Amino acid sequence: MCDTCGCASPSTPESRKTLDVHASLLAENNRQADENRHHIEHMGAFAINLISSPGSGKTTLLERTIERLGGELRIGVIEGDIETERDAQRIRAKGVPAVQLTTGGACHLDARLVHHGLHELEHQSHHHGFDLIFIENVGNLVCPATFDLGEHERIVLVSVPEGSDKPAKYPKSFTSSQTFLITKTDLLSHFDFSLDEAKREAVRLNPNLTIFELSATTGDGFDAWISYLRQRVG
Amino acid sequence: MHEFSLAQGLVSQLLALADQHNALKICTVRVAIGSQAGIVADSFAFGFDVLSRENGLLKDAVLEIIETHPQHRCLDCGGIMPFTLTKPSCSQCGSQRLASVGGDDLILSQIEME
Numbered sequence A: 001m002c003d004t005c006g007c008a009s010p011s012t013p014e015s016r017k018t019l020d021v022h023a024s025l026l027a028e029n030n031r032q033a034d035e036n037r038h039h040i041e042h043m044g045a046f047a048i049n050l051i052s053s054p055g056s057g058k059t060t061l062l063e064r065t066i067e068r069l070g071g072e073l074r075i076g077v078i079e080g081d082i083e084t085e086r087d088a089q090r091i092r093a094k095g096v097p098a099v100q101l102t103t104g105g106a107c108h109l110d111a112r113l114v115h116h117g118l119h120e121l122e123h124q125s126h127h128h129g130f131d132l133i134f135i136e137n138v139g140n141l142v143c144p145a146t147f148d149l150g151e152h153e154r155i156v157l158v159s160v161p162e163g164s165d166k167p168a169k170y171p172k173s174f175t176s177s178q179t180f181l182i183t184k185t186d187l188l189s190h191f192d193f194s195l196d197e198a199k200r201e202a203v204r205l206n207p208n209l210t211i212f213e214l215s216a217t218t219g220d221g222f223d224a225w226i227s228y229l230r231q232r233v234g
Numbered sequence B: 001m002h003e004f005s006l007a008q009g010l011v012s013q014l015l016a017l018a019d020q021h022n023a024l025k026i027c028t029v030r031v032a033i034g035s036q037a038g039i040v041a042d043s044f045a046f047g048f049d050v051l052s053r054e055n056g057l058l059k060d061a062v063l064e065i066i067e068t069h070p071q072h073r074c075l076d077c078g079g080i081m082p083f084t085l086t087k088p089s090c091s092q093c094g095s096q097r098l099a100s101v102g103g104d105d106l107i108l109s110q111i112e113m114e
Helices: A027-042 A058-069 A086-092 A111-124 A171-175 A185-190 A195-205 A222-233 B002-020 B041-053
Strands: A017-024 A046-051 A075-081 A098-102 A132-136 A153-159 A179-183 A210-213 B026-034 B062-068 B071-074 B080-082 B098-101 B106-113
Touching: A017 A027, A017 B002, A027 A046, A027 A111, A027 B002, A046 A058, A046 A222, A058 A075, A058 A086, A058 A132, A058 A222, A075 A086, A075 A111, A086 A098, A098 A111, A111 A132, A171 A195, A179 A195, A195 A210, A210 A222, B002 B026, B002 B041, B002 B106, B026 B041, B041 B062
Parallel strands: A046 A132, A046 A153, A075 A098, A075 A132, A153 A179, A179 A210, B026 B062
Antiparallel strands: A017 B106, B026 B106, B071 B080, B071 B098
């Protein structure tokens, strides 16, 4: 029915036009992410985006990794958190440049924030270049999976206390990652965590996942993890 | 909660398109959201409602969300079949090496404007 006088004419006025857009709502983020990837390659580096729930050991993994690789590779870290500089301070204490991005409430990092982080990281290192850049995302197993940051590899972590049902419950983080780290394996005897279930569910979602089992406390699994990183950077 | 920032992105895209096409108002917005996109459609719609109310060009806009679904692709024989969460195996060769493809769309497909 016509909106103006109530007659039987079709309500769609002739002035109405339809426009096919077919553009991703993430187009702007993805454009910036590609730019970040070029920027990182120009720096000569390989970049890894770490995704997990809060408390699954991302920062501790980085500390142990820097202890093992800091002498041979130029490592830089971008830390994402809602508030505080704490994680960046922990990384800097290991002698490596670290930039803290605080999202002020947002549940994920996006490519624009990481763009600023990369410039700040270069500034801190006096433009001496990097071999390996870690981007530690905001602790959250849901939202970060949607946002490309310009990384070359995405790694998802699940710690033993969280439970082996995480891959099945949070599939996007596993389908969009290339590598899956099971952390805190020294706690396996204290928790009802099935390595078999976690790995089976993760591979069911993403058959190409590379999986490592790690304990930052005992050092178990770190030899394989460190040689994997050497190979990725090399 | 990233639905709100995605809705903000949509609003900016719509305002730019309206400007480009000299539209006075946007009537309908059709968005495709995949069931595996990690987006809660209701939260996204809520975010869009809150933001569009504030803007004369968008205040009467109707958001239509089309849900898209993934499929399984067999990594051994290449066969494509419907996505299922329960112990999937390839309907053609029986392989269990299946990758989910698609269903993660987040696309502004079409708008109607005056």
